[in-house]
Amino acid sequence: xxxxxxxxxxxxxxxxxxxxxxxxxxxxxxxxxxxxxxxxxxxxxxxxxxxxxxxxxxxxxxxxxxxxxxxxxxxxxxxxxxxxxxxxxxxxxxxxxxxxxxxxxxxxxxxxxxxxxxxxxxxxxxxxxxxxxxxxxxxxxxxxxxxxxxxxxxxxxxxxxxxxxxxxxxxxxxxxxxxxxxxxxxxxxxxxxxxxxxxxxxxxxxxxxxxxxxxxxxxxxxxxxxxxxxxxxxxxxxxxxxxxxxxxxxxxxxxxxxxxxxxxxxxxxxxxxxxxxxxxxxxxxxxxxxxxxxxxxxxxxxxxxxxxxxxxxxxxxxxxxxxxxxxxxxxxxxxxxxxxxxxxxxxxxxxxxxxxxxxxxxxxxxxxxxxxxxxxxxxxxxxxxxxxxxxxxxxxxxxxxxxxxxxxxxxxxxxxxxxxxxxxxxxxxxxxxxxxxxxxxxxxxxxxxxxxxxxxxxxxxxxxxxxxxxxxxxxxxxxxxxxxxxxxxxxxxxxxxxxxxxxxxxxxxxxxxxxxxxxxxxxxxxxxxxxxxxxxxxxxxxxxxxxxxxxxxxxxxxxxxxxxxxxxxxxxxxxxxxxxxxxxxxxxxxxxxxxxxxxxxxxxxxxxxxxxxxxxxxxxxxxxxxxxxxxxxxxxxxxxxxxxxxxxxxxxxxxxxxxxxxxxxxxxxxxxxxxxxxxx
Amino acid sequence: xxxxxxxxxxxxxxxxxxxxxxxxxxxxxxxxxxxxxxxxxxxxxxxxxxxxxxxxxxxxxxxxxxxxxxxxxxxxxxxxxxxxxxxxxxxxxxxxxxxxxxxxxxxxxxxxxxxxxxxxxxxxxxxxxxxxxxxxxxxxxxxxxxxxxxxxxxxxxxxxxxxxxxxxxxxxxxxxxxxxxxxx
Numbered sequence: 001x002x003x004x005x006x007x008x009x010x011x012x013x014x015x016x017x018x019x020x021x022x023x024x025x026x027x028x029x030x031x032x033x034x035x036x037x038x039x040x041x042x043x044x045x046x047x048x049x050x051x052x053x054x055x056x057x058x059x060x061x062x063x064x065x066x067x068x069x070x071x072x073x074x075x076x077x078x079x080x081x082x083x084x085x086x087x088x089x090x091x092x093x094x095x096x097x098x099x100x101x102x103x104x105x106x107x108x109x110x111x112x113x114x115x116x117x118x119x120x121x122x123x124x125x126x127x128x129x130x131x132x133x134x135x136x137x138x139x140x141x142x143x144x145x146x147x148x149x150x151x152x153x154x155x156x157x158x159x160x161x162x163x164x165x166x167x168x169x170x171x172x173x174x175x176x177x178x179x180x181x182x183x184x185x186x187x188x189x190x191x192x193x194x195x196x197x198x199x200x201x202x203x204x205x206x207x208x209x210x211x212x213x214x215x216x217x218x219x220x221x222x223x224x225x226x227x228x229x230x231x232x233x234x235x236x237x238x239x240x241x242x243x244x245x246x247x248x249x250x251x252x253x254x255x256x257x258x259x260x261x262x263x264x265x266x267x268x269x270x271x272x273x274x275x276x277x278x279x280x281x282x283x284x285x286x287x288x289x290x291x292x293x294x295x296x297x298x299x300x301x302x303x304x305x306x307x308x309x310x311x312x313x314x315x316x317x318x319x320x321x322x323x324x325x326x327x328x329x330x331x332x333x334x335x336x337x338x339x340x341x342x343x344x345x346x347x348x349x350x351x352x353x354x355x356x357x358x359x360x361x362x363x364x365x366x367x368x369x370x371x372x373x374x375x376x377x378x379x380x381x382x383x384x385x386x387x388x389x390x391x392x393x394x395x396x397x398x399x400x401x402x403x404x405x406x407x408x409x410x411x412x413x414x415x416x417x418x419x420x421x422x423x424x425x426x427x428x429x430x431x432x433x434x435x436x437x438x439x440x441x442x443x444x445x446x447x448x449x450x451x452x453x454x455x456x457x458x459x460x461x462x463x464x465x466x467x468x469x470x471x472x473x474x475x476x477x478x479x480x481x482x483x484x485x486x487x488x489x490x491x492x493x494x495x496x497x498x499x500x501x502x503x504x505x506x507x508x509x510x511x512x513x514x515x516x517x518x519x520x521x522x523x524x525x526x527x528x529x530x531x532x533x534x535x536x537x538x539x540x541x542x543x544x545x546x547x548x549x550x551x552x553x554x555x556x557x558x559x560x561x562x563x564x565x566x567x568x569x570x571x572x573x574x575x576x577x578x579x580x581x582x583x584x585x586x587x588x589x590x591x592x593x594x595x596x597x598x599x600x601x602x603x604x605x606x607x608x609x610x611x612x613x614x615x616x617x618x619x620x621x622x623x624x625x626x627x628x629x630x631x632x633x634x635x636x637x638x639x640x641x642x643x644x645x646x647x648x649x650x651x652x653x654x655x656x657x658x659x660x661x662x663x664x665x666x667x668x669x670x671x672x673x674x675x676x677x678x679x680x
Numbered sequence: 681x682x683x684x685x686x687x688x689x690x691x692x693x694x695x696x697x698x699x700x701x702x703x704x705x706x707x708x709x710x711x712x713x714x715x716x717x718x719x720x721x722x723x724x725x726x727x728x729x730x731x732x733x734x735x736x737x738x739x740x741x742x743x744x745x746x747x748x749x750x751x752x753x754x755x756x757x758x759x760x761x762x763x764x765x766x767x768x769x770x771x772x773x774x775x776x777x778x779x780x781x782x783x784x785x786x787x788x789x790x791x792x793x794x795x796x797x798x799x800x801x802x803x804x805x806x807x808x809x810x811x812x813x814x815x816x817x818x819x820x821x822x823x824x825x826x827x828x829x830x831x832x833x834x835x836x837x838x839x840x841x842x843x844x845x846x847x848x849x850x851x852x853x854x855x856x857x858x859x860x861x862x863x864x
Binding site for chain 2: 007008009010011015016017018019022023025026027029030031032033034035036037038324325326
């Protein structure tokens with residue numbers, strides 16, 4: 001890089017010498033704090049909350065404590081969020097989520113009981129006086145914590161709220177971090193006998209992974225907003241990420257939990273579509289909500305068409321693999337090699353594979369090779385090694401060029417990008433990268449993204465790229481997951497059977513008074529986007545199942561969360577014939593090689609409703625259990641009072657045949673979540 | 681490491697680690713010495729990062745106060761100074777965030793280095809502009825640039841302090857360069 005000298009001028013900066021007065025003041029204050037610390041340790045050998053004490057001395061010091069654990073994550077997120085803002089905004093704007101004033105949810109985790117802080121009178125007054133001349137600087141909290149009056153929890157929440165507000169002003173993307181910071185406060189109050197590494201605190205939450213921030217979809221009043229529109233999402237990355245976090249003993253951050261991806265991780269026995277031209281049809285059911293006795297769930301499920309095995313579509317696959325130094329971990333490059341070897345095993349004679357690497361060693365590792373030459377492909381994979389930090393320029397362009405050279409007019413053309421989060425693929429402006437991928441998508445080359453490892457994962461970028469590339473984003477945390485994505489669901493991973501699938505539901509105000517879409521926050525669309533074929537949406541692969549759940553409040557049930565308006569004019573009553581319908585479902589999709597969408601319509605009749613959960617189908621109960629789990633895990637405002645035990649029982653009773661053991665694994669995961677984040 | 685006889689006054693050349701151990705054991709003198717020894721370092725770092733003397737003094741005092749309790753969490757996995765960097769950068773960040781909330785940062789960039797008086801007037805102006813621009817960068821980028829250029833560390837050392845990978849530091853610097861393109 002030629003501009004290496006840009007920052008040279010920063011060297012040898014002369015800093016002013018500190019004034020003796022300031023130095024003396026700081027020393028005295030430090031010693032005072034030291035004495036207080038010692039006294040406390042002596043008088044309270046059990047070390048009840050040195051953090052709490054400190055908090056009462058200097059309010060802003062406490063901020064340091066509470067935030068420190070997340071620096072790596074929080075700050076990195078903020079900075080990178082700024083860089084990725086164009087991408088993030090694409091998501092935000094295309095999903096029409098207005099950054100609403102963030103509702104601070106109760107922290108999901110509260111690992112330690114926080115001791116009540118000492119009353120304010122306890123604090124050394126001198127310290128305050130010392131700072132009085134600079135009061136506007138040091139007493140920086142917008143919401144000073146009234147210690148001793150409010151419970152510690154309230155104080156912490158206030159802090160979280162203050163933090164969130166502050167950052168909202170800076171960048172909307174970073175605004176949602178506050179709640180994930182709150183759990184850290186638990187660490188503040190741990191015993192001084194063996195305090196955790198609170199200042200450095202790298203080992204707590206999985207930090208460094210980037211997630212798109214989002215706010216849970218709120219309850220909508222049917223009378224005001226009868227139509228709900230969203231794009232489908234076949235990704236499953238969130239589930240494997242959550243599974244990994246929980247298995248490692250961490251509660252994932254709320255933004256990592258995308259409920260629709262948890263639900264869609266599992267297979268559902270929806271009836272498949274009959275033909276390629278009508279690639280799916282909706283299956284609906286209405287049943288009581290497990291976490292709220294007064295509402296119901298409307299479940300909409302679709303299953304993608306599965307082409308007959310005899311129809312072996314040729315595919316042209318280009319692997320774009322990250323070999324940067326950070327991939328040199330057992331769960332990254334070595335797992336990647338085995339995963340792609342699995343994929344190669346699935347290919348047949350008429351398929352071709354090329355391999356391009358970027359970062360570290362850059363370039364074409366394998367020219368387009370027939371899949372029948374397995375040994376050649378596997379040895380190319382095996383010879384990959386991670387190392388270096390040089391950006392392998394042109395990685396992505398190279399991959400697409402190879403894909404183009406070898407493009408099949410009547411087959412699958414797909415680039416599969418595998419990375420642990422370094423997207424320095426050659427185009428370093430996220431917007432350009434997105435545009436590039438979009439343009440290639442329109443030419444018929446799709447992109448899928450596989451994420452590996454932890455600590456650096458750019459989940460938000462992964463999602464954005466895969467969405468723009470008409471592909472799926474999966475997170476490979478284990479060999480087993482690689483098997484699921486690349487063997488069992490290989491068809492769905494490689495072959496798109498319908499693209500830009502949008503769902504629109506119009507609710508009938510005579511039957512439904514309120515509704516709330518569970519999950520799909522990052523996939524919301526504007527009402528007008530539904531009929532606009534230019535608006536991109538999710539794609540569905542062969543055999544994929546997609547499930548969406550609405551929590552609906554029946555009219556007249558009295559369970560409404562929103563009060564009726566005082567000055568509202570009387571609603572015109574719906575014609576009697578329509579009183580039988582909860583609403584009306586519309587879906588739009590395009591066939592993979594078409595640009596005009598097709599419409600599917602279906603009324604949501606009362607006949608779809610069942611009175612009890614027991615009467616609901618196994619798949620319905622399963623989806624409801626997963627939704628309840630996701631909501632509870634992320635501390636949703638709407639998760640009701642359902643206990644982990646109840647969720648587990650519900651899931652246990654809906655496991656079904658479970659050939660692959662995924663559902664059994666989920667049931668175990670509920671136990672882990674319950675242990676990490678107990679009820680109450 | 682040399683052994684000290686119990687009760688003797690601390691020799692001047694006691695290592696940071698030894699002082700930390702003693703301070704953790706409740707030795708007031710050791711703590712005092714440790715703080716005194718590093719005050720200048722903390723202040724200078726704060727000064728480079730914040731660009732304002734009064735802020736730097738406040739930050740340095742915060743860090744000193746915090747050390748009283750934070751020492752307990754210093755586990756010796758990294759050098760004391762690396763750890764101190766992190767504590768100091770955290771303090772800078774928190775103060776600036778608090779400041780941002782109240783819109784105080786407008787004046788932050790007005791005062792760069794009061795003591796800075798390089799011979800060439802023009803050069804000084806350019807340097808001042810650069811400092812202001814770097815300080816206005818997103819926090820991670822700023823930290824990476826300042827650690828590597830102003831503190832002259834290599835990327836690995838900077839990564840250790842920032843709690844991220846070496847490659848991430850390079851990335852932040854790369855991004856910083858892009859952000860400042862046109863200005864440089």
